[in-house]
Amino acid sequence: xxxxxxxxxxxxxxxxxxxxxxxxxxxxxxxxxxxxxxxxxxxxxxxxxxxxxxxxxxxxxxxxxxxxxxx
Numbered sequence: 254x255x256x257x258x259x260x261x262x263x264x265x266x267x268x269x270x271x272x273x274x275x276x277x278x279x280x281x282x283x284x285x286x287x288x289x290x291x292x293x294x295x296x297x298x299x300x301x302x303x304x305x306x307x308x309x310x311x312x313x314x315x316x317x318x319x320x321x322x323x324x
Contacts, residue, residue: 279304
């Protein structure tokens with residue numbers, strides 16, 4: 254069961270228009286933020302997740318979810 258995120262939705266709700274803007278807000282490199290957002294990450298960086306949650310004023314359970322596959 255892969256871990257997915259709602260980052261694009263939360264960014265839209267908070268008026269964050271681009272990964273570049275979020276990158277500047279969090280202090281993480283653009284590519285790191287983009288890879289996380291589109292699901293290309295190979296591991297979850299807890300510092301990145303914490304920074305995104307702090308900057309977007311959300312909880313981790315708002316940001317991350319486990320995609321359940323139907324049998």
